Amino acid sequence: DAGVIQSPRHEVTEMGQEVTLRCKPISGHDYLFWYRQTMMRGLELLIYFNNNVPIDDSGMPEDRFSAKMPNASFSTLKIQPSEPRDSAVYFCASSFGTDTQYFGPGTRLTVL
């Protein structure tokens, strides 16, 4: 398997624009996690899905953030409208049950 795939790897956008981050989990994994990492706050869990259903979105910062998982092989994290404070590295990870999580390479987002 190619591992967890994220796209784009880098995104630079202007404040107010919509940003969509994409993730393809490892085939067969039933859990998918979205994380954000900043210098100030470290790694934070934003939301996670089990069998495509959102289980806990309490880490989503505000209504500008939304995440979907339309099928077992694809998930998106959308920010609309984006703000400079959203600049961070966003990681997607997947796991089978509560086993080891496999992380994607991350998307580095810069909002100007």
Added chain:
Amino acid sequence: KNEVEQSPQNLTAQEGEFITINCSYSVGISALHWLQQHPGGGIVSLFMLSSGKKKHGRLIATINIQEKHSSLHITASHPRDSAVYICAVRNNDMRFGAGTRLTVKP
């Protein structure tokens, strides 16, 4: 007080030294993870523990559920071990420690 505390925050060692990184947590957990993040930013899961001890190569991880404490040990450290090591605990969600930045000098 953070729910997951790591120590030390920064650690510099000479090649060959034995390294210990500690993690204490205050919440109930189903598992504890040790992650490694290299300077390039990629994150690799090293261990997932719910009890006892695991070993992989020069890395050893232990957990004491009663004391809510885990340690990550690196034997015969090498400059390529230089990275940030992050402790994370899982119950329904994931909580992360702030990380320990390890630098191993040749």
